[in-house]
Amino acid sequence: MELVEAIILAVLAASTPLLIAATGELVTERAGVLNLGVEGMMIVGAACGFAGAWLTGSIFIGALFGIVAGMLMSLIFALMALGLAVNQVATGLALTILGVGLSGLIGAGFVGERITPAVHLYIPGLTDIPLIGRVLFGEDAFVYFSLALIVGVWWFLYRTRPGLILRACGDNHVSAHALGYPVLRIRTFAVMFGGACAGLAGAYLPLAYTPFFIPGMTAGRGWIALALVVFSSWRPGRLVVGAYLFGAVTILQLHAQGWGVGIPSQFMSALPYLATVIVLVLLSRARTGGSTAPAALGTVFVPDR
């Protein structure tokens, strides 16, 4: 029983950064922008988040640092891809390359340092309930926040007028523009929201997942988050399922080694990446009747005045 509980807790922890980053990218893509720089924004968020927490001793301020760092990175992307109408694929790659360098530069002074990780909720009585107690009432704030975030995004996208307008920009920017909506401004906000989420997701790693910073600690999670958005068919509900599935694959890999499965550790570590490829193939294949992606995804829009 304790093992089951431990595994569920580990899966939740491993899924949370994926869920937060993918939620941000979902909103960005729903507005019609393909930002491939998630990995870059995440890794800068990780370095800045750790720096903030180490300097101030506060996990909360660390998380804020991560969010702001991610937003600043996303602003560079917005300036290029929206302001200057540069190819979004190339700009996103540039953002990741820059992010990896910046993160190493910012984080260099903090390698080897440790902080006290984010505290877990503890409600006497409730948290002590066997099996479900710690799973439901014993998480860190990031886990609860990630779930609130995806519910909020679902509500925003499907139950509010601005959400409807944002989706309209993603499906047909020409019509949205013709109706008088400021397409580029809406997309800029969507990109910044994506940046904030990616920055927070990155900050989660050194603030809650491990209590230290190492260069390259995002290890491709930003790219997996991008794949998750495809996996979810751009729907918040499926995104939650996908994020937890991938978190489970990541944890499976760790536990399989503990159980003494006779497979080299590197093969198990490759599992999340292989799973991503397989999932992408299966989903794209299932979707033969036309893509569910926002119709204007990744296309350049230059308003014609």
Add this chain to the structure above:
Amino acid sequence: MQLVLEKRAERSNTIALVSPLIAIGLTIVTMTILFAILGKNPLLALHAYFIAPLTDSYSLQEIAVKATPLVMIAIGLSLCYLANAWNIGAEGQFLIGAVAGSWIAVKTQGTDAGAWVLPAMFVLAAAAGALYALIPAICKVKFGASEILTSLMLVYVADLFLDYLVRGPWRDPHGFNFPTTAEFDPVATVPLLIEGGRLHLGSIIALLVVAAAAILLGRTIKGFEIRVVGAAPRAARFGGFNANQLIILTFAVSGALAGLAGIVEVAGPVGHLQPGISPGYGFTAIIVAFLGRLNPLGILIAGLFLALTFIGGEQAQIAMKIPLDVTKVFQGILLFYVLACDSLILYRFKLVFPNRQVARGTG
């Protein structure tokens, strides 16, 4: 006041030529500011980065050695990008090529295998790189899976596979437990061009690749097809060009070149297989491809320039204790400026004053 873009009636060829130079200029200005923030003398730092490596023969050879894989990979990537196929996983194809070629080196170690070893390693590495690149290409063509994400995921897989081999079955028993194969035999090593120097045969191969790509793109129908499919997909469809077939072809060529670059690097400057054989060549080559305007000759120049930043970065680290990550930041900023300046080829920037816009009654 608002900055808006106005589409040019046709591409500006003047700007197409000078835009990489503007980009480099802007990057150097930005780097100057960054050095000042880091508390380093910007002039000394720029000298260490861009001038010092050009002043002695050892560094010049080192630049050519570093440029070799970059140019080979970037030429392949440029074919993909021209055909609008987004191969982002050249790093993985590079690693798999290195692994496949090393297999022959490891198996023939200490035997009296002859001069066939190195050519066989080259062929196997190129074939493995091509096959590895075909996975995302086929997933794209058959199932519509994003080649960007699949090719990138395979980088991590290749990295772990290499790690497994050098820590497990291929580990050098006399290597003091370091994760590395034994040094390759002389028959499995890329010959040096200058006795006692660093320059090796791989640099000649890279030049041949550049020439071949120039001929392919400039003088053959296939090259024309690649360019049309990328630049005008609709026109290409009317012309009966098969875009899917070109995705497969350009990915295969690109993977083969990356794989070849991998074995050239391992059997050349490195001399044995170990983790960390690439300081991100596959990703830096993306910058090389764009900085070189997806043009073979441009890529050659861009490859040498990016190699200069690697060598300059190392020298700046030794001489001025500037962190090595500054080189990556530099490369990232450079790519941004290259892309931003490219925007000038298609668009004109215009400042618009909102009151006038309102007066015109549009919106």
